[in-house]
Amino acid sequence: MSDPFIVGYDGSPASDRALDVAIAQAVEASTPIILVHVLEWSPYSFLTQEELAERHRRRKEELARAESAVVTPALERVSGHGVEVSPVIRYGHSAEILVELAKSEKARQIFVGRDGSSAFKARLFGSTAATLVQVSPVPCTILP
Amino acid sequence: MSVISRIFVFFAALLAATGAQAQSLDETINGLFESSTGWYVDLIFANFPGTEVPWIVGWLVIGAVVFSLYFGFVQFRWVGHSIRLVKGDYSDPNDAGEVSHFQALATALSGTVGLGNIAGVAVAMSIGGPGAMFWMILAGLLGMATKFTECTLGVKYRNEFPDGSVSGGPMYYLTKGFKERGLPGGTFLAVGFSVFTLLGALGGGNMFQVNQAHQQISGVVGEYPGWITGIVFAVIVGVVIIGGLKSIARVTEKVVPFMGILYVLAALVIILANFDQIGIAFSRIIEGAFTGLGVAGGMVGALIQGFRRAAFSNEAGIGSAAIAHSAVKTKEPITEGFVALLEPFIDTVVICTITALVIIISDQLVTDPETGLFVVENGQIVTQSGATGVALTSDAFATAFSWFPIVLAVAVVLFAFSTMLSWSYYGLKAWTFLFGEGKGKELVFKAIFCFFVVIGAAASLDPVIAFSDAALFSMAIFNVIGLYFLMPLVKQELRKYSEKLRSGEIRKVK
Numbered sequence: 285m286s287d288p289f290i291v292g293y294d295g296s297p298a299s300d301r302a303l304d305v306a307i308a309q310a311v312e313a314s315t316p317i318i319l320v321h322v323l324e325w326s327p328y329s330f331l332t333q334e335e336l337a338e339r340h341r342r343r344k345e346e347l348a349r350a351e352s353a354v355v356t357p358a359l360e361r362v363s364g365h366g367v368e369v370s371p372v373i374r375y376g377h378s379a380e381i382l383v384e385l386a387k388s389e390k391a392r393q394i395f396v397g398r399d400g401s402s403a404f405k406a407r408l409f410g411s412t413a414a415t416l417v418q419v420s421p422v423p424c425t426i427l428p
Numbered sequence: 429m430s431v432i433s434r435i436f437v438f439f440a441a442l443l444a445a446t447g448a449q450a451q452s453l454d455e456t457i458n459g460l461f462e463s464s465t466g467w468y469v470d471l472i473f474a475n476f477p478g479t480e481v482p483w484i485v486g487w488l489v490i491g492a493v494v495f496s497l498y499f500g501f502v503q504f505r506w507v508g509h510s511i512r513l514v515k516g517d518y519s520d521p522n523d524a525g526e527v528s529h530f531q532a533l534a535t536a537l538s539g540t541v542g543l544g545n546i547a548g549v550a551v552a553m554s555i556g557g558p559g560a561m562f563w564m565i566l567a568g569l570l571g572m573a574t575k576f577t578e579c580t581l582g583v584k585y586r587n588e589f590p591d592g593s594v595s596g597g598p599m600y601y602l603t604k605g606f607k608e609r610g611l612p613g614g615t616f617l618a619v620g621f622s623v624f625t626l627l628g629a630l631g632g633g634n635m636f637q638v639n640q641a642h643q644q645i646s647g648v649v650g651e652y653p654g655w656i657t658g659i660v661f662a663v664i665v666g667v668v669i670i671g672g673l674k675s676i677a678r679v680t681e682k683v684v685p686f687m688g689i690l691y692v693l694a695a696l697v698i699i700l701a702n703f704d705q706i707g708i709a710f711s712r713i714i715e716g717a718f719t720g721l722g723v724a725g726g727m728v729g730a731l732i733q734g735f736r737r738a739a740f741s742n743e744a745g746i747g748s749a750a751i752a753h754s755a756v757k758t759k760e761p762i763t764e765g766f767v768a769l770l771e772p773f774i775d776t777v778v779i780c781t782i783t784a785l786v787i788i789i790s791d792q793l794v795t796d797p798e799t800g801l802f803v804v805e806n807g808q809i810v811t812q813s814g815a816t817g818v819a820l821t822s823d824a825f826a827t828a829f830s831w832f833p834i835v836l837a838v839a840v841v842l843f844a845f846s847t848m849l850s851w852s853y854y855g856l857k858a859w860t861f862l863f864g865e866g867k868g869k870e871l872v873f874k875a876i877f878c879f880f881v882v883i884g885a886a887a888s889l890d891p892v893i894a895f896s897d898a899a900l901f902s903m904a905i906f907n908v909i910g911l912y913f914l915m916p917l918v919k920q921e922l923r924k925y926s927e928k929l930r931s932g933e934i935r936k937v938k
Contacts, residue, residue, distance in 0.1 A: 323525060327516055327524070327528035328531075329531065330534050330535065330681050330685060331535055332674070333535055333752060333853040334674075336752075336756075337594055338593045339526060339755060340588075340755075341591050341592030343525045343592075346525070376524050
C-alpha cells in the first residue's frame with residue numbers, strides 16, 4: 285500500500301474541488317485518502333462560566349454535526365471510485381493538524397482548497413493554505 | 429425579546445412610581461438594609477472571647493495552615509508542575525475541544541480578579557496600613573493549599589449529566605464525599621453551604637460590585653442617586669442572565685482579561701519608574717505588619733484587615749472556585765487542584781501586592797512628619813484626598829497617569845459586571861441544588877438577583893461591605909468543615925498521582 289493523500293476538507297466548494305482532484309489522482313496511483321475535517325479551537329481562548337459547564341455537551345453536538353453535515357457527504361463523494369478513504373475529525377488549528385497528520389501518517393501529499401478571502405482578511409486571521417505553503421513537510425496541492 | 433421587554437416595562441413602572449421621592453429612596457433602602465443585616469454581620473465578625481480577633485478570620489487562617497501542613501506545602505513543591513499543566517504539557521490531544529486547564533483557570537480568575545484587588549486592597553491599607561499587605565500576601569500563600577484541596581474535590585465529585593453538561597462544587601463533594609467516607613452530616617453541610625452561597629452571591633457577588641461601580645461612575649460624571657445605576661445594571665444583568673443574551677457576557681469575558689493586563693502593566697510602570705522607593709515601600713509593609721505604625725488596633729488591626737481582604741479577594745476556602753473549576757476535562761481530578769492553587773498566587777500575591785505598592789509609592793497615606801506614624805481619624809488612616817476604596821487606588825494611579833481614573837472607572841465597571849455574572853452562576857448552582865433544576869425555578873432566582881442589584885447600588889458602602897464579607901465568610905464555615913473531613917481523599921489522590929508520574933504512566937505529551 286502506498287503512502288496516503290491527506291485532504292483538508294471543510295465542506296466549502298473549494299474543498300470539494302480539492303477532494304475531486306485528490307480522488308482522480310488516488311484512483312490512478314491506487315493511494316488511500318485520509319479525509320481531515322478540523323474544528324477550529326484554541327485551548328487558550330476565554331469561555332464564560334456557562335460555556336465551561338456546557339463545553340462537553342457542545343463538543344459532542346459539534347462532532348455529530350461535523351460527521352453528518354460535512355464528513356458523510358464527502359464520503360459519499362468518494363464512494364464508487366474504488367478509493368480507500370478514512371475520515372478524521374479533529375479540534376485545533378487547521379494547518380497545524382494537517383502538518384501533524386502528514387508527518388505521523390507519512391503522507392505523500394496534502395490537498396486543500398483556499399477560500400479566496402482577501403489578502404487583508406488572510407493577514408488578520410491567517411490562512412490555512414498560506415500556512416501550509418510555508419510549513420508543510422510534503423508537497424501541497426492548493427485548489428482555488 | 430419578550431422577556432427583555434417585560435423587564436424594561438417592570439423597571440419603567442418602578443421608575444415612575446419612585447420618581448417623586450428619588451433622593452429619599454436611597455436613604456430608605458440604606459436604613460432598611462443596615463437595620464436588617466446588622467445582627468448577622470455582628471454574629472459572623474464576633475471576636476474570640478477576650479481578644480480582638482474575629483473568630484471567622486481565625487477559622488480561615490487555621491484552615492489554610494492545616495491544609496498547607498497536611499499536604500506538605502503543596503503550593504511550593506508542586507508549583508512548577510502546575511504551570512506545566514496550564515501550558516498544556518500533559519493534555520491529551522484527543523481531548524482537544526474540551527475545557528482545558530488554562531480555560532478553567534482563566535474563567536475562575538475573571539470571577540475573582542476585580543474589585544477585591546482594587547477596592548479591597550485600598551480598604552485594607554486605609555484601615556490596617558501597609559502592614560496589612562504583609563498579612564494579605566501570607567494569607568494568599570497559605571490560601572493556595574486551601575484552593576488546591578477544594579478544587580480537587582470539586583472535580584472529583586462533580587455531577588455529570590446524561591446530556592454531557594457538568595455541575596460541581598462544595599454542595600456536591602459535601603454530599604457525595606461524606607457518603608463515600610460513611611460520614612453523617614454531608615447533606616446538612618451542603619444545604620448550609622448553598623444557603624450562604626445564595627447570600628454571598630447577593631452580597632459580595634452582587635451588591636458590593638454594583639455599589640463600587642456606582643461610586644466609580646458618579647466619580648466621573650458627578651453625583652446622582654444610586655438607584656439609577658442600580659436599575660441600569662439590573663436591566664443589563666437581566667438581559668444576559670434572564671434574556672439569555674450571551675453576546676454581552678462573551679464580550680465582557682473577553683475584555684476583562686485585557687483590562688486586567690492593562691491594570692498590571694500600568695502599575696508595573698509606576699513601580700519601575702519609582703524603583704528607588706520599592707525598598708522603602710517593602711520596609712513600610714514589613715514594619716507595619718508587626719508594629720502597625722500607629723494604625724487603629726496596631727499589629728492585630730493590620731493582620732485582621734490583611735486576612736479579611738485576602739479572603740475576599742482570592743476566595744480561598746469560600747468554595748466558589750470549586751464550582752468554577754469543576755468543568756475541566758481531566759482524568760485526574762488532582763490536576764485541577766494543582767492548577768487552582770495558582771489562583772490565590774496571581775490574585776493576591778501578585779495583583780494585590782502591586783496595587784499596594786502603587787498606593788504606598790504615590791504617598792497616598794498621610795503620615796505625621798514628626799513621629800513617622802500614620803495620621804488616624806475615626807479608625808482610618810487619613811489619605812491625601814480623603815478618599816477610600818476604589819477612589820484611593822484611582823488617586824494613586826492618577827499621580828502618574830492623569831487619565832488613568834477614566835480607564836480604571838471603565839475597568840471597575842467591567843470587573844464588577846463580570847464578577848456579578850460569575851456569582852449569578854454560583855448562586856444559581858446553589859439555588860438549583862436546594863430547589864431542583866427547572867426553568868421556572870431558575871427564573872425566580874435570577875429575578876431576585878436583579879432586584880438586589882438595585883438595593884446594592886442605593887445602599888452606602890460600609891453596610892454593604894460588612895454584609896458582603898459576612899455572607900462570603902459564612903460559606904467558608906461549611907466548606908472548611910467539609911474539607912477537614914475530606915482531605916484524606918485528596919491525599920490519596922496526591923499519592924496515586926505522584927506514583928503515576930514516577931512510574932511514567934502519566935508523562936508529558938509535549
